[in-house]
Amino acid sequence: MEVPWLTIGATAAATAPWLLAVTLVYLRRRPNKPEPGPPTLDLGPEPPAIANLLVHDFRVTHDAVPATLIDLAARRLVEIEEREPGSYVCRLEKRSDGGLTSYESRVMELLRSRASGGIVPAGALTTGPTKESSRWWKDFRKEVVADAQQRGLCLDILDGKTFRRLTFAALGPAVVLGLMAGETAGLVYWVVAVLLLGAIMTWHTQRDTPAGLAAASRWLGVRAKLADDEAFRTQAPIAVTLWERHLAYGAAFGLATAAVRAIPMGAESDHRAWSSYGGQWRAVRIRYPHLVPPGWGIHPLIVLLRAVLALAAALFGLWLAQDVGSAGMLFVATLIAVVAVAGLAALWALVDLGSTRDVTGQILRLRTHGDDDDKRYYVAVDDGGGSETIRAWRVKPELYTPLRQYEVVTGTITRNLRYVRSIHPAVSQTESEVGAAQVAAAPRG
Amino acid sequence: MTWLIVVLVVLVLLGLAFILLYNRLVRLRNRSENAWAQVEVQLKRRHDLIPNLVETVKAYAAHERGTFDSVTEARTSAQRAATVEQQAAAENVLTAALGRLFAVAEAYPQLRATENFQQLQSELEETEDKIAVARQLYNDAVLAYDNARETVPTSLVAGMVRFEPKPYFEIDERSRAVPQAEFSALPAPQDG
Numbered sequence: 014m015e016v017p018w019l020t021i022g023a024t025a026a027a028t029a030p031w032l033l034a035v036t037l038v039y040l041r042r043r044p045n046k047p048e049p050g051p052p053t054l055d056l057g058p059e060p061p062a063i064a065n066l067l068v069h070d071f072r073v074t075h076d077a078v079p080a081t082l083i084d085l086a087a088r089r090l091v092e093i094e095e096r097e098p099g100s101y102v103c104r105l106e107k108r109s110d111g112g113l114t115s116y117e118s119r120v121m122e123l124l125r126s127r128a129s130g131g132i133v134p135a136g137a138l139t140t141g142p143t144k145e146s147s148r149w150w151k152d153f154r155k156e157v158v159a160d161a162q163q164r165g166l167c168l169d170i171l172d173g174k175t176f177r178r179l180t181f182a183a184l185g186p187a188v189v190l191g192l193m194a195g196e197t198a199g200l201v202y203w204v205v206a207v208l209l210l211g212a213i214m215t216w217h218t219q220r221d222t223p224a225g226l227a228a229a230s231r232w233l234g235v236r237a238k239l240a241d242d243e244a245f246r247t248q249a250p251i252a253v254t255l256w257e258r259h260l261a262y263g264a265a266f267g268l269a270t271a272a273v274r275a276i277p278m279g280a281e282s283d284h285r286a287w288s289s290y291g292g293q294w295r296a297v298r299i300r301y302p303h304l305v306p307p308g309w310g311i312h313p314l315i316v317l318l319r320a321v322l323a324l325a326a327a328l329f330g331l332w333l334a335q336d337v338g339s340a341g342m343l344f345v346a347t348l349i350a351v352v353a354v355a356g357l358a359a360l361w362a363l364v365d366l367g368s369t370r371d372v373t374g375q376i377l378r379l380r381t382h383g384d385d386d387d388k389r390y391y392v393a394v395d396d397g398g399g400s401e402t403i404r405a406w407r408v409k410p411e412l413y414t415p416l417r418q419y420e421v422v423t424g425t426i427t428r429n430l431r432y433v434r435s436i437h438p439a440v441s442q443t444e445s446e447v448g449a450a451q452v453a454a455a456p457r458g
Numbered sequence: 459m460t461w462l463i464v465v466l467v468v469l470v471l472l473g474l475a476f477i478l479l480y481n482r483l484v485r486l487r488n489r490s491e492n493a494w495a496q497v498e499v500q501l502k503r504r505h506d507l508i509p510n511l512v513e514t515v516k517a518y519a520a521h522e523r524g525t526f527d528s529v530t531e532a533r534t535s536a537q538r539a540a541t542v543e544q545q546a547a548a549e550n551v552l553t554a555a556l557g558r559l560f561a562v563a564e565a566y567p568q569l570r571a572t573e574n575f576q577q578l579q580s581e582l583e584e585t586e587d588k589i590a591v592a593r594q595l596y597n598d599a600v601l602a603y604d605n606a607r608e609t610v611p612t613s614l615v616a617g618m619v620r621f622e623p624k625p626y627f628e629i630d631e632r633s634r635a636v637p638q639a640e641f642s643a644l645p646a647p648q649d650g
Contacts, residue, residue, distance in 0.1 A: 098598045244492040249598065254591040255496060 020193040024202070027186035031206070035179060039213055042170050044071040044221045050234030052241065056258060057231055060084060061265035062116055062157045063166065067229035068236055068266055071167050071219040073154045076267050078278045081120045082138070083269075084261035086253045091124065093135075093250045093276075101135040101250050101275050102294075103128075116156040123149075123278075129289035135250070135276040136296065137287030142380075142418075146280035158219060166225035171214045180207055236266040247271050283380055290375040290421075291397025298402045299378055299393045307358040308430045310389075310407025313365035316430060320359035327351040365427035372396050373423045373439045378405065379416055392416060392436065394424060408433045479615040486606050490599035490624050494542070497592040497627060501536070501549065504585045508533045508556070511578045515559060518569040522562045529555040542625045550630050556582075593627050600624045 047067075059067070061080040066073045082103070085091045090113075092104040105128055113121065123140065127133045140146040161167045171179075183206035191199020221229065239245055245256075245263055250272045253260045263269035288297050302309040308316035327348045334345050374396035382389045390413035391405035406426060412433060416422065424436040512526050532555040536548035560579075563569050570576070603624055607616040615621075 095594055095598070098601055244489065247489055249595060251591050252595055255500070255588055255595075 017194065020190065023193060024186055024190045027189040031179075031182050031186055034182060035210060035213060038171070038175060038179065042220045043217050044167075044170075044219065045226060046070075047221070047226050047229035047233060049237055050230040050232075052238035053231075053234045054238050054259065056235065056262060057228060059161075059164065059166070059228060059232070060114060060117065061258075061261045062114075063161050063164070064232045064235075064262055065265035066157055066161050066219070067166065067225065067232050071217065071221060071225070071229075073157045074267070075150070075279070076265055076273055077157060078120065078140075078150070078153060079273045079276045080261050080265035081117055082124070082276060082278065083250060083253050083264050083272060084258060085117060085120065086250070087258040087261050090121065093253060095249065095251045096134075099249075099275070103133050103135060103138065103276075105131045114156070114160050116153050116160070119149075119153055119156065129294065132294070134287050134294050134296075137294070138276060138278050139281035140278060141281060142283075142378075143280045161219070161225070164224075165222055166228055167219040168222055170217050170220045176210070176214070179210055183207060183210070232262075232266075235262060236268065239263050239266065239268050245269060250275050281378075283378065286377045286393070288375065288377055288395040290395045291399065295399070295401075297377065297395060297400070299405060300402060301380060301382055301389075301391045301393075301405045302407070303382070303389065306361075306430075307354055308362060309404075310431055310433065312432055313362040313427055313430055316358055317362035317366070320355040320362060323351055323355035324359065327355065361429035365430050365432060368428045369425050369434055370428060371423050371425050373421065375421050376416060376418055377403065379413070379418045380405070381413075392422075392424075392433070394422065404431070406431050406433050406436075408436060412436050475611070476615060479612045480619060483603075483606055483612055483616055483619075483621050486599070486603040487621065487624075490596065490603045493592070493596035493599040494627075497589065497596050500585060500589045500592045501545070504582065504589065505533055505537055507578060507582050507585065508552075511556075511559070511575075511582065514572070514575050514578060515563050515566075515569060518566045519562055525555070525558050525562050529559050531555075542627055546627055546629050553630065593629065597626050600626055 057064070061084045062073065062077040065077040065080060082091065083093075086093045086103075090106055090108055092106055094102050094104060096102055103124060105124060123138065124133060127137050127139075140149040158167070162169075183203055187199045187203035187206065189199075190202045239259065239262065245268055248256065248260060248263075248269055248271055250260075252272065256263070260269055260272060264273050267273075283301075284299050286297055286299055287294055289295075308320070330348045331345065331352070334341055334348065372394065374394040376392055377395050378391070378393040380391045380393070382391065388410075390408050390410055392408050392413065393403050393405035395403055406424065412435070416436065421439045422436050423439045425434040426432065427434070508529060512529055515522070516526055529552070532548065532552040536545065536552045539545040539548045563575065606612045607621050607623065
């Protein structure tokens with residue numbers, strides 16, 4: 014195959030000026046490194062989330078979220094209590110939260126959405142399932158950046174005009190390639206160039222302003238002073254009573270590691286959850302049964318049919334294996350196991366054919382498992398029975414779709430296989446359950 | 459030769475394990491000592507507030523000499539306490555004496571209305587909150603240290619090198635010197 018040197022050369026030649034322009038724009042606009050100011054404990058006017066952005070090259074890091082919560086505690090809007098060594102709860106204080114920034118309000122809203130009776134264990138302070146959590150985090154970050162921009166501390170690294178110009182400039186080499194190697198090649202080149210431009214520019218989304226650089230320098234001085242105290246790293250979140258807002262800033266700077274670890278505020282776990290349904294907060298484990306127990310969440314009639322077929326096949330196999338010697342013992346043992354399991358499943362299915370019960374509880378997790386060809390839909394419901402492990406019900410997609418996490422629902426399920434015949438929002442919930450369901454509803458962006 | 463190498467390797471590994479465990483114990487001991495320092499800072503703050511408080515009340519109830527003397531004596535004992543146990547006992551006595559002082563103040567509405575008294579009371583209440591948290595942090599640190607000192611394998615190192623047990627700071631949490639209802643009134647509850 015002949016190498017199209019001419020095409021490659023011409024495209025490279027056309028690309029070089031564009032790449033140079035992109036590089037120049039990046040180098041000129043990337044944030045400058047601020048010089049740390051003199052070590053001090055005097056805090057500036059910016060909240061911890063903004064301080065976090067300023068000391069991390071004008072990028073918001075995840076520590077900004079727990080730092081904001083600790084700051085709210087320092088400002089007496091939230092109280093952090095220790096229930097037992099290493100276990101903390103947040104209590105919403107009955108104070109006006111007027112004057113909060115949008116991202117502080119977002120954290121307060123999260124707290125309210127998770128609280129039951131005004132209390133939420135630190136472990137339950139998650140920002141939702143991975144996808145939802147990611148959306149929550151992006152919105153939080155956007156709000157912090159917007160506030161920093163409003164304070165004149167940073168600017169978008171790439172304004173719309175420059176982005177349009179660079180995108181337009183990429184058309185040059187794309188047209189050259191298109192003329193020499195076909196339209197498709199030219200179009201692909203242009204798309205790749207724009208994506209590359211986006212990737213380079215999202216590495217740093219913000220650049221400094223003189224005011225931002227001065228503030229960053231001051232905050233680096235605070236960080237240096239706080240970093241001097243080795244004990245700061247081991248402070249628990251309740252130490253906010255002693256350190257006050259300094260602990261929040263320490264968390265924002267990545268120094269108060271123990272405090273941040275105690276209230277991570279990240280995506281929720283699929284397998285561990287906190288539930289307050291039934292009145293008391295407690296940690297529960299969640300399982301999503303698939304093959305064990307057999308027939309879980311499947312219509313009893315189908316389970317019965319499958320079990321009878323399996324039983325028949327296994328019994329036939331055993332009949333054939335009557336004359337097998339000791340060499341076939343493993344095969345026989347397997348068939349006996351099949352008979353036992355199928356027999357049990359058949360028995361469960363038979364009982365389930367004539368019995369259902371209504372279970373009311375709170376949805377702790379809504380999850381799907383498996384690939385597109387075999388997607389399984391699970392609803393983990395805590396009925397307030399106090400069980401430490403909850404086996405999620407497997408439901409049909411049409412039942413799954415309208416459900417919302419943390420909603421209180423009533424499911425009509427069979428006794429053994431937990432086949433869900435129907436599931437809908439609970440009608441006869443007590444007032445407290447309604448309240449809990451309302452406040453516990455997951456934030457939706 | 460082989461056995462010598464094996465013995466040397468085992469000795470090196472044991473030495474490394476000893477160093478790691480020893481350092482862990484030292485870190486935990488330092489953490490509890492640092493936590494105690496935080497308690498002391500808050501206790502000192504409380505002790506510093508008392509003379510002003512006594513003087514303020516004295517201006518309105520000069521004849522309650524016995525109460526003032528008991529507060530002053532209790533403060534002096536608390537300041538002189540040398541060990542955690544002595545400190546705890548002295549603080550309990552001081553808390554009781556301060557409780558009596560506030561009981562005296564209750565009888566003088568004019569005193570309670572003065573800005574100075576209100577401010578002192580508020581500061582004392584805040585300090586008591588801080589003492590409670592500092593005490594909790596100290597006791598947690600001592601618990602972590604004691605657990606390490608008493609459980610294998612760190613207990614083996616703690617036995618070889620003297621890692622003394624540390625006392626918990628036990629004070630009577632039920633009795634607070636400052637009556638809380640006075641200044642804990644909060645703004646009207648918000649929705650949610």
